[in-house]
Amino acid sequence: MDTSSDEADDWFMESLHIYRDLHVFQLEHPTKVIEWTGEKSICVAGDFSEKNEILELLLPLKLYAGSNKGLCSERDFKVQRGGFCDEPVECLRHIFGKRCVVTSGQYSSKLQVWDIGEGDSDIIKMTGVIIPKCPSGKGRKIASGLTDDASVLHGSRVGDVQQTELASGRVLYAVGTDSLDPVSGLQFVNSSVFIVCANNGTLYVGDTREPKMKHYVLQESKSGSHWAFALRKDQPQSDAATCTVARLSSFGQALVSDLRNLNSPVRQAQLNLEQNMPSCDILNVTCAPVLDNYLAVSGFDGKVYVYDTTSWSTDSQTPQPIFVHRGHDPSCEAKTDDTSLVVTTHVWHPSRSRTLLSAASDGSIQIWDWVDKDSDHF
Numbered sequence: 159m160d161t162s163s164d165e166a167d168d169w170f171m172e173s174l175h176i177y178r179d180l181h182v183f184q185l186e187h188p189t190k191v192i193e194w195t196g197e198k199s200i201c202v203a204g205d206f207s208e209k210n211e212i213l214e215l216l217l218p219l220k221l222y223a224g225s226n227k228g229l230c231s232e233r234d235f236k237v238q239r240g241g242f243c244d245e246p247v248e249c250l251r252h253i254f255g256k257r258c259v260v261t262s263g264q265y266s267s268k269l270q271v272w273d274i275g276e277g278d279s280d281i282i283k284m285t286g287v288i289i290p291k292c293p294s295g296k297g298r299k300i301a302s303g304l305t306d307d308a309s310v311l312h313g314s315r316v317g318d319v320q321q322t323e324l325a326s327g328r329v330l331y332a333v334g335t336d337s338l339d340p341v342s343g344l345q346f347v348n349s350s351v352f353i354v355c356a357n358n359g360t361l362y363v364g365d366t367r368e369p370k371m372k373h374y375v376l377q378e379s380k381s382g383s384h385w386a387f388a389l390r391k392d393q394p395q396s397d398a399a400t401c402t403v404a405r406l407s408s409f410g411q412a413l414v415s416d417l418r419n420l421n422s423p424v425r426q427a428q429l430n431l432e433q434n435m436p437s438c439d440i441l442n443v444t445c446a447p448v449l450d451n452y453l454a455v456s457g458f459d460g461k462v463y464v465y466d467t468t469s470w471s472t473d474s475q476t477p478q479p480i481f482v483h484r485g486h487d488p489s490c491e492a493k494t495d496d497t498s499l500v501v502t503t504h505v506w507h508p509s510r511s512r513t514l515l516s517a518a519s520d521g522s523i524q525i526w527d528w529v530d531k532d533s534d535h536f
Contacts, residue, residue, distance in 0.1 A: 178528070186211065199215065205248065209242055313341050353403065398418050399418060410430070412455070464482070512528050
């Protein structure tokens with residue numbers, strides 16, 4: 159008897175009641191990146207072989223059909239444009255206000271600049287290469303600059319973080335520290351202020367008008383843990399007073415901090431997740447852009463966990479998620495070998511409050527909107 163098939167069937171029936179929308183697409187190879195290029199389009203890229211596709215996908219039109227969903231037959235993602243990269247893509251960022259993306263690869267420290275096209279063009283083509291001034295590692299993390307002149311902030315170690323102008327390749331800024339801490343992620347708060355999270359959870363706050371950075375070391379962290387981070391802000395150009403920082407460790411420790419005081423968290427919790435030491439490349443925490451105090455977590459297994467941190471405090475606690483998306487692995491089959499399915503990345507929709515996209519190691523990509531049973535209009 160195939161119990162996994164039965165469990166999948168049970169989940170399908172359950173999904174009819176717990177989702178407003180659920181759409182599934184299959185990529186040829188898995189992806190670690192999902193990046194918004196517009197209100198209804200995303201960019202993904204393969205991380206599997208020597209010849210990896212970069213695709214711009216149009217989200218299913220049925221997602222936007224409103225009260226006329228029954229009249230809309232377009233349930234599938236649609237490939238808008240495509241191209242090929244010569245190495246697995248580790249990081250991909252859409253450049254603020256432009257029709258281009260920048261990628262970093264698995265095998266080198268260089269960045270590649272891509273034109274994702276407009277109008278009738280269906281080709282994504284590489285238009286430039288950035289060679290870091292002080293390359294110290296592969297798979298550099300990237301953040302888009304927030305100025306009219308396109309630029310990226312990038313680095314693999316804290317000490318080699320720099321900002322580079324895309325058009326000229328000119329280095330606009332370099333940090334004034336020699337820290338060898340690997341970079342877990344980085345992001346601009348506004349056009350000059352940025353934040354870097356190291357793999358050990360230490361936060362660095364910098365300003366492109368000043369080489370020196372402030373840093374905030376974690377007071378308590380389990381030995382061997384690595385950390386991911388997310389920055390929540392209310393608009394592209396934000397003030398520190400409106401921003402919060404969320405961090406997640408590979409042991410399931412979650413911290414939420416006020417950007418104005420990073421010395422101690424305002425909320426923390428120990429999440430009850432599988433302690434399988436996920437790869438730092440797929441460990442992921444994100445802040446909901448529309449819903450206050452909501453986080454989503456993935457990288458531990460084949461599920462995405464959504465938490466409401468409103469009731470969290472600074473005391474030790476083990477909260478339950480308000481929703482768990484297990485559409486990538488409906489059977490929730492316990493596996494111990496290297497073929498275990500895992501969610502490789504997820505992102506929130508920028509304006510739809512409970513809509514997320516997620517991708518998994520089997521090449522599946524899904525967009526889903528869960529039902530809030532406590533809300534009258536659902």
